[in-house]
Amino acid sequence: MASIPTLSPSLHTLSPHSSLHSNSNHCTLPPTSLFGARITLLRTTSSSRSLPNTNCRASSATVSFSLPTPKTPDAVPEKTPKWSARAIKSFAMAELEARKIKFPNTGTEALLMGILVEGTSRAAKFLRANGITLFKVREETLNLLGKSDLYYFSPEHPPLTEPAKSALDWAIEEKLKSGEGGEMNVTHILLGIWSQKESAGQLILATLGFNDEKAKELAKTIDGDVDLSFKRQT
Numbered sequence: 001m002a003s004i005p006t007l008s009p010s011l012h013t014l015s016p017h018s019s020l021h022s023n024s025n026h027c028t029l030p031p032t033s034l035f036g037a038r039i040t041l042l043r044t045t046s047s048s049r050s051l052p053n054t055n056c057r058a059s060s061a062t063v064s065f066s067l068p069t070p071k072t073p074d075a076v077p078e079k080t081p082k083w084s085a086r087a088i089k090s091f092a093m094a095e096l097e098a099r100k101i102k103f104p105n106t107g108t109e110a111l112l113m114g115i116l117v118e119g120t121s122r123a124a125k126f127l128r129a130n131g132i133t134l135f136k137v138r139e140e141t142l143n144l145l146g147k148s149d150l151y152y153f154s155p156e157h158p159p160l161t162e163p164a165k166s167a168l169d170w171a172i173e174e175k176l177k178s179g180e181g182g183e184m185n186v187t188h189i190l191l192g193i194w195s196q197k198e199s200a201g202q203l204i205l206a207t208l209g210f211n212d213e214k215a216k217e218l219a220k221t222i223d224g225d226v227d228l229s230f231k232r233q234t
Contacts, residue, residue: 066091066095066157067083067087067088067091067168068165068168068169068172069082069083069172070172070175070176081172081175081176081181081182081183081184082183082184083183083184083185084183084184084185084186086118086120086121086185086186087121087183087184087185087186087188087189089118090111090114090115090117090118090121090124090186090189091111091114091189092114093113093114093115093117093118094106094110094111094112094113094114094115094117095110095114095157095158096114096117097110097113097114097117097138098110098154098158099154099156099158101138101141101142101147101148102147102148102149102152102153102154103145103148103154103158104148104152104154104155104158105158105159105160105161105164106157106158106159106160106161106164107160107161107163107164107199107200107201108161108163108164108167108193108196108199108200108201108202109137109141109144109145109200109201109204110158110164111164111167111168111189111193111201112137112190112193112201112204112205113134113137113138113141115127115186115189115190116128116132116133116134116137117134118186121185121186121187122185122186122187122221123185123186123187123189123190123218124186126214126218126221127190127210130209130210130214131208131209132205132208132209132210136208137204137208140204140207140208141200141204144200144203144204145200163196163199163200163201164199164201166192166195166196167189167192167193167195167196167199167201168189168192169192170191170192170195170196171184171188171189171191171192172184172188174188174191174192175188185222187218187219187221187222188222190218191215191218191219191222193205194210194215
């Protein structure tokens with residue numbers, strides 16, 4: 001008969017009625033294992049009040065670092081435009097949508113879905129007002145690009161495709177060209193997707209009725225002057 005493993009004497013046990021307690025730097029969890037071992041987790045900073053908040057901050061940092069930022073050597077850091085909270089969330093949702101449909105990359109089609117999943121931005125509301133919904137975009141994505149292999153699993157952060165990178169770079173360039181203050185928002189991303197002719201996101205938008213006239217209409221709601229000629233695109 002196999003012997004029952006025993007705990008090391010150096011490990012302490014908790015009674016079944018013990019509750020979670022913590023000090024300024026550690027958080028001790030109630031016993032959840034078979035042997036009731038105490039598990040102590042070290043917090044990243046003493047100011048963290050709870051583990052869930054710490055995890056959320058780490059996730060937000062990862063996403064914001066994934067988004068490209070303006071590369072201007074002579075730019076003053078405090079004057080360099082940053083991505084809005086909605087834009088960062090839209091990008092996070094884009095990565096999640098790419099993983100849901102088991103794609104290896106985050107493409108312009110995923111950026112488009114991310115905008116609609118976030119849902120609260122002016123760009124998302126404009127799309128829905130014109131009959132472009134998440135369900136339709138997802139359906140068109142699978143029709144255009146096909147389904148991934150059943151047993152394939154996407155990476156945690158699917159890397160951007162070249163058209164997706166170009167769409168985000170376009171958004172940054174237009175924000176810098178405008179000379180206006182404020183943040184780079186979701187409208188910049190949507191117009192960046194539309195700027196990438198023959199990309200999956202642009203083709204899906206066109207299939208669902210989006211066109212240059214609608215792009216110009218949307219551009220009126222954005223700060224600064226956005227060039228919608230797209231002549232610079234190759």
